[in-house]
Amino acid sequence: MEYVFDIASWLLLIAGGVFVFIGGVGALRMPDFYMRMHAASLTDTLGTILVLLGIALQAGLSLAAIKLAAIMVFLLLTSPTAAYALANAARLSGLAPERRIADEGGT
Amino acid sequence: MYFAATIAILLTMSLALARALLGPTVFDRVLAVNMFGTKTVLLLSVIAFLYGRPDFLDLALAYALINFIGVLAVLKFVQDYTLRHQNPDTEA
Numbered sequence: 294m295e296y297v298f299d300i301a302s303w304l305l306l307i308a309g310g311v312f313v314f315i316g317g318v319g320a321l322r323m324p325d326f327y328m329r330m331h332a333a334s335l336t337d338t339l340g341t342i343l344v345l346l347g348i349a350l351q352a353g354l355s356l357a358a359i360k361l362a363a364i365m366v367f368l369l370l371t372s373p374t375a376a377y378a379l380a381n382a383a384r385l386s387g388l389a390p391e392r393r394i395a396d397e398g399g400t
Numbered sequence: 401m402y403f404a405a406t407i408a409i410l411l412t413m414s415l416a417l418a419r420a421l422l423g424p425t426v427f428d429r430v431l432a433v434n435m436f437g438t439k440t441v442l443l444l445s446v447i448a449f450l451y452g453r454p455d456f457l458d459l460a461l462a463y464a465l466i467n468f469i470g471v472l473a474v475l476k477f478v479q480d481y482t483l484r485h486q487n488p489d490t491e492a
Contacts, residue, residue: 303401306446310408313439317412320435321419326428329419333435344405344442348449357448360457364445364464368438371468375434375475382475383427386482 302350309343312336325391326383334376341368402450409443426478430471437467 319332345365352358413436420432441464448456 306401306405309442310405313412313442314408316435317415317439320432321415321422326425326431329428330431333431337435337438341438341442344409345445347405348445351449352454357454357457360454360461361445364441364457364461367461367464367468368441371464372438375468375471378472378475379427379431379434382479383425385479386427388425388427 298350302347305343305347305350309340309345309347312343313340316340326388327380327390330376330380330383334372337372337376338369341365341372402446405446406443406450409439409446413439413443430474430478433474434467434471437463437471441467 313336316333316336319336320329323329323332342365345361345368349358349361352361416432416435416439420429420436423429423432441460444456444460444463448454448460
């Protein structure tokens with residue numbers, strides 16, 4: 294039974310690391326501010342969930358697991374809020390999204 | 401296995417720092433700094449278990465809250481500043 298939890302937490306940690314890294318590459322390489330924010334904010338949320346769940350499986354039922362749950366709740370509340378506030382501030386200050394597909398006659 | 405996650409998070413933090421230094425607009429920098437803060441929380445949590453010192457989780461908890469408040473404060477400042485100094489003909 295120990296092995297099951299170990300393997301599950303390893304898989305979660307590796308997946309979390311991969312998603313976190315993809316988010317970093319996306320935030321650095323995407324051409325437009327809003328695309329960069331898309332990459333960064335989505336992988337922020339998913340990477341946080343995966344990494345913290347992976348650690349919490351190793352922690353078991355203890356005080357550390359409660360602290361990890363609190364960290365996860367705070368991050369899941371604050372990360373999308375910060376992303377929304379950032380996009381709102383950028384849009385209000387007149388930073389327009391780059392239009393590429395729209396030139397073909399889309400919206 | 402914690403080590404691999406630590407390496408991935410550290411690499412991502414360096415990429416976020418590169419974006420914060422490159423960023424053409426101030427919002428790119430705020431985005432990168434916000435991402436850096438989130439990854440710091442994750443890094444502290446992983447390191448707490450990598451070194452077997454669960455005290456680090458308290459630091460991660462405090463950092464998660466401070467990071468959010470800091471980003472919102474910077475955004476509020478930038479928004480007020482741009483609204484006050486907005487040029488009418490560059491409006492979107």
